Amino acid sequence: MIADGPKEQAKRAGATIGEFIREQREQAEVSVRQLARLAGVSNPYLSQIERGLRKPSAEILAQIAKGLRISAEQLYLRAGILEFRDGDPELVSAILADEGLGERQKQVLIDIYESFHRENAQLLAAAESEAPETPAAAVDSSPVTTHRNQPHPTPAGK
Amino acid sequence: MIADGPKEQAKRAGATIGEFIREQREQAEVSVRQLARLAGVSNPYLSQIERGLRKPSAEILAQIAKGLRISAEQLYLRAGILEFRDGDPELVSAILADEGLGERQKQVLIDIYESFHRENAQLLAAAESEAPETPAAAVDSSPVTTHRNQPHPTPAGK
DNA sequence: GACTAGTGCTAGCAAAAGCAAGCGCTCAGC
């Protein structure tokens, strides 16, 4: 499962996963201590993880994911525990092809997906017009801000 | 992600994963030393894992999976690192890989997708229990008659 | 019998993971 060079992979993963956790934490606008408390890990250890000084176990990653309110798989992917699965170029097509969903459920999912995309695109455009000298920062901060403001649709499809 | 009682879960996982690895090894008719060599871990450590004396990291599990020629995800599931997911694991991966979404938006989509699947599974079960004498009518009225993929994630072995 | 090859496991150790205690710093309030 580990493609090649477990040591190199782990080293790259160490830098990647720590940066990713920090990004998510900053987007959520919580401090190291706050996230550590939410996640149930020690704050020095979280700090070390973010700086790539430690390689956390899957269990710790799951706890951090819980604190960040994201799925553990996302952290596993970036930590190299799971592999990205290529193959589906179009998410909409994949949704439509899923035989475990009713047609209306498919439409609900597609609508939500597309509305997320539209909002992200609008925020990205607005951020670029406001801050043309820092486009990376604008991209990083936009999706979470949008998600916060968007009311959750209830899964009512039948 | 960890459902309940991380300590109890880990303890049960310790017994479960070790027994599972031993079963797979015995089915493959290889010795502890042979599998250890194939997997690139020490044979005493593999023996300890099988007997539940140690809790191996995801990296070690991935190596053992490679030696057993099974997917690492199977071992992760039994070790409690991954949880079973409703629906198509490839669709979940596609959502996670979509770069036009924020991480929390991805989580929202996955949650909704899974809840749809659970609803459909329940409706399918109810339809099958209600209409044993008219199977054709039950098939027509159910939103989804067949589910292509099993709830298990597909093996990612390469 | 001795020897070899293989078996699973014990014991002890080094390295790594994860933690608690505490540091120096910044900021707000008095």
Place this chain on the structure above:
DNA sequence: GCTGAGCGCTTGCTTTTGCTAGCACTAGTC
């Protein structure tokens, strides 16, 4: 000024992980 609260990080410790060296045992060959 002082104090308290919060910040991220350092340090040292305990526990856990994963390993090496080696043991006792079995089976086969001479």
